[in-house]
Amino acid sequence: MSERKAQDQDKFILRLPDGMRDRIKAAADLSRRSMNAEIVARLEESFAYEGEPSIIGAGEEAKTIRIISQLRKFLESVEGDLNDAIRRREGD
Known part of the structure; x- marks a missing residue:
């Protein structure tokens, strides 16, 4: 996120469908x-998939x-x- 002060950042008024604010x-x-x-994080996440048209929307x-x-992140962690366990065991 930008280091600018809140009053200097872009602001955007948005109309939400009924119930969306509560969600x-x-x-x-x-x-x-x-x-x-939360909104910014979800927008950032959606832009991470740009170029994959079947996902957007x-x-x-x-x-x-x-x-x-x-x-995938969990499996990479387990791997x-x-x-590490294998290297330690081989070192014994």
Whole structure:
């Protein structure tokens, strides 16, 4: 995020469909961040998939991609732990 002061950052007024504000608030509370930070984080995440047209605008597909991404990170972590354990065992 930018280091500019809040009053110097771009501001955008947005109309939300009924219930969306409550959903954003609940998600922000779960993430322990402000509603603004939650919205920005979700927008940043959606832009990470630019160039993959089947994902942008496809809610269920985007959720699936996020889950796959989280699983990939978890598996990479497990792989690293296993490699460390193997190296330690080979060192014995």
